[in-house]
Amino acid sequence: MPATRETRLVTKRFGDEQAKTLAGYVASGGYQALKKALGMQPAAILDEVKKSNLRGRGGAGFPTGMKWGFIPKDAKTTYLVCNADESEPGTCKDRELMYWDPHLLIEGMAIASFALGCHHAYLYIRGEMMREHAVMQAAVDEAYRGGLLGKRVAGSGYELDITVHRGAGAYICGEETSLLNSLEGRRGWPRMKPPFPAVKGLFGQPTIVNNVETLMNVPFIVEQGGGVFAELGMGRSGGTRILCVSGHVNRPGVYELPLGITTRQLIDEVCGGIWKGRKVKAVIPGGSSMPPLDESELDVPIEFDALMTDPRIKEVEVRPGVKFDLGGGKTLRTMAGSGGVVVMDDQADLPAICARIMQFYAHESCGQCTPCREGTGWLARISQRVADGRGLPGDLELMESIAHGIGGNTICALGDAAAWPMLGFLTKFRGEFEAKLAASVAGAA
């Protein structure tokens, strides 16, 4: 299969208005997988998901089957929560997925719930998504009326409720433990882990949190088998990948593609190249919290393991010559994250873009831990003055040391999400920051 051909497992109903209705969805083959799943043993479904090599599409790429396996065997009440809080800058797939194919998400949630022994699943949808909320609520209501949710799911003895729950404006609620607190009616403060949600999550019960795209892949896995799904992928990652391409390309868009596609193929062959006849300078591969790639690093597949380990991608440094340690001797290259690919052309002002990213994380820090609360604020202020040509001597070293102080020292990964891109931009595009600084110091003298 050519790497640049779109392969549609979860976007196949995009553009089809009919498919949003239960009748239209069923007519195009919908809810067959749920019926099949209800005739299987939950353990057999879990096996297929394990075999499929499905990995979480919410950001961390964690193997879904393994996560489901963490639910204690003797759990009486379990919950499934679908994370539809999508707000990582550059990411715009879950919103489109829910808008075009709401029943595929309901079907995926229902199968997952059955496999996990869960009788009440929650869909936590971002508060600002008023249009998608209406679509999802209408689809859930229709699924109840059609006998696909409620006391007897699709005529079986299995009972399942799905409740659509709206957020109210807070990026941090995408972090799974913050989301659980928010769902419990509290401020969205992340929780210390362990215990992990699979052991003690929503209302104190074992809970699985999965991303929208992750769950929408489940019906295919049940229908076609985990092996077929694994075959479509690459290495230890099964299926396809939705990439949301934005920024300076000719054809930005949301594309479902084979996992083997490289960033360069994505830009040139899928997105029609860089706009205005310019050249590429930098690419963020998976949402604004991921270290960027430079032009020499674009020939690596945008796949979970490749972006983390391929030696063609430089290791992020704390300061020139000193590698950033992720712990356990692992160094940071970059990650596939949320699939938000942001492309910057050769005229892009990277210090200004980096400052905007820092401003975002400073704004969204929940304030619970000092390194994140104080550090993101300082990074935002210093990176802004550097970008504005008001930087002071030593500012780059100061930013490095603050970012290094945040990384790995906080309750949740929002701290890292600010530190990593800061260090990544400084590692790979240091010259641009130095030039700004040189100009501002000279100007001040």
Place this chain on the structure above:
Amino acid sequence: MQTAPLSDAAKQKLNAVLSRYPNAMAACLPALHLARAEYGHLGDDVVKLVADHLALPVAHVHGVVTFYTMFRREPSGQNVLRVCTNISCMLRGGYEILGAVERELGIKPGQTTPDGCFTLIEEECLAACANAPMMICGARYFLDLVPEKMPELLAELRQTPQTELV
């Protein structure tokens, strides 16, 4: 000022909401959304009313309200314009869009026009990055924006406001 009690329709909805959760606290966000739709914003009296309905401490509900940006404490305009300036939008002119709206309406982010027609908010990423620059107003998306078209678009919203009080 005395706040009117929740309408019967809202009370009915609130009861339906409560049945979806194992405890009343979990109904906090849905209840506040209902109150937002009913009263337009969440002043102290409305916060107290929600707390009473859920039998929760006012301090808890107040803490929740102040954590989330959509729970506005002040009245807002009929149209709440949420203009994204995060990176994907910035790269394709998000700040020019924001500037065009500021000029046309004569207000800055966080402000409401004197006629109560528009509130302007500079937003973080709204998950439509592939159609940057963009903004939302109520349930409507305005995608692939160009600054020159903004006056026309705002005139249209003045005629047919898009509420976000749902």
